[in-house]
Amino acid sequence: MKSLHQPVLTWYRENKRDLPWRDSDPWGVLVSEIMLQQTPVARVLPIYIQWMKHWPTAASLAQATPAEVITAWGRLGYPRRALRLHECAKVITTQHNGVVPSTEIELRKLPGVGEYTSAALIAFAFGGRSLVLDINIRRLFSRVVDGVETPKAAPTKSERVERKKLIPEKSAAIWAAATMELGALICTAKKPKCGVCPLADQCKWRNLDFPLSDQPKRTQTWHGTDRQCRGVIVQALRENSALSKKEINLLWDVPSQVEKALLTLLEDGLVISIPGQRFSLPQR
Numbered sequence: 001m002k003s004l005h006q007p008v009l010t011w012y013r014e015n016k017r018d019l020p021w022r023d024s025d026p027w028g029v030l031v032s033e034i035m036l037q038q039t040p041v042a043r044v045l046p047i048y049i050q051w052m053k054h055w056p057t058a059a060s061l062a063q064a065t066p067a068e069v070i071t072a073w074g075r076l077g078y079p080r081r082a083l084r085l086h087e088c089a090k091v092i093t094t095q096h097n098g099v100v101p102s103t104e105i106e107l108r109k110l111p112g113v114g115e116y117t118s119a120a121l122i123a124f125a126f127g128g129r130s131l132v133l134d135i136n137i138r139r140l141f142s143r144v145v146d147g148v149e150t151p152k153a154a155p156t157k158s159e160r161v162e163r164k165k166l167i168p169e170k171s172a173a174i175w176a177a178a179t180m181e182l183g184a185l186i187c188t189a190k191k192p193k194c195g196v197c198p199l200a201d202q203c204k205w206r207n208l209d210f211p212l213s214d215q216p217k218r219t220q221t222w223h224g225t226d227r228q229c230r231g232v233i234v235q236a237l238r239e240n241s242a243l244s245k246k247e248i249n250l251l252w253d254v255p256s257q258v259e260k261a262l263l264t265l266l267e268d269g270l271v272i273s274i275p276g277q278r279f280s281l282p283q284r
Contacts, residue, residue: 004144005168005175007198012178015185017041020049022177026100026125027058027092033117033124034085039076041184047074059098061089067281070270071238079234080268084112102126123176131164132176136183140199141166143187147204149213150189229254229261234270234281242280 016022019041021032031051035044051072055061061069066083073082088110092100100121101107107118122130133155141163142151151159168175186193194200205211229252236243236251245262252258262279265271272282 003202004166004199005171007202008178008182009171009174011198012174012181016177016181017185020045020052022124024052026102026121027056028052029121029125030088030100030113030117031085033120034081034088034112035076037081037117038078043076047072047076055089057098058089058092058100061086062093065283066269067283070234070281075231075235077231079270081112083269087111088113100125102128104130120176123173127173129167129172130176131160131167132180133160133163134180134183136181136187137163137176137179138183139189140179140183140187143192143205144199144203147208147211149205149211226257226260226264229257230265230270233258233261233265237271237279237281242274242278244276244278248279 019032021028024032032044032048035048035051054072055064064086066086069082069086070079073079076082091110092098096106101110102122102125104118104122107113107121108115113121116132116134119130119132120134122128123132135151138151138155138159142148145162145166155163182197182199186197194203194206197203200206232251233248236248248262249255249258252261262271266273269282271279274280
């Protein structure tokens with residue numbers, strides 16, 4: 001599939017977005033990758049810029065309190081990621097002299113860094129060769145190579161083997177960035193812009209007249225969920241130094257959900273109980 005390389009790389013040179021983490025050091029790339037998990041670029045950008053002003057190095061973030069970190073995370077969602085990033089900063093500072101490790105084996109040992117994130121760091125932070133498979137890349141190849149609208153929920157062994165074959169001998173890191181950008185901007189989940197896609201003529205899905213996928217559509221619900229309840233409580237604690245159980249109960253109209261939310265927030269270390277039957281964000 002060498003015929004894919006040049007059109008994609010040329011398109012990327014001409015169309016790539018000017019994103020701050022693309023001109024950052026490995027620490028800035030790590031921050032961006034944690035923030036971008038399940039969160040779109042538009043929401044991440046303002047938080048990322050402020051975050052890097054406050055904590056431009058792992059050592060500076062390691063000195064922050066969990067409460068400061070959770071507050072700065074704002075409404076990015078899944079605030080456990082903020083705590084994992086905080087733990088990453090501590091490990092990098094104490095075990096790696098403040099320098100983000102540059103091998104996948106070492107990266108995988110960092111809190112919250114899994115297979116995808118370590119591969120992304122190898123490519124985007126160190127310019128190395130790795131198999132980066134985010135949902136945008138997977139959807140692009142599913143359509144262009146396989147003729148399937150939507151990839152399976154998680155990469156299979158065979159998918160990894162086949163996608164690894166697509167990585168060019170040269171410019172492997174740029175290829176990872178380019179295919180991700182093409183999937184994010186052009187080969188989108190809904191209403192793909194096939195008319196301006198550099199791979200339109202080679203796209204198997206297009207040539208088959210866009211058959212619908214048999215993969216179940218994943219829908220994300222939010223309103224009224226336990227996750228929303230947790231978010232409401234955390235946001236209230238960002239805005240207040242501490243709240244009583246009675247005050248927290250006033251935030252949500254389903255008492256059982258409040259009980260469950262508080263329990264899981266305590267278990268996750270996002271909230272602590274303090275004397276006087278009150279709750280706050282963790283202070284250390």
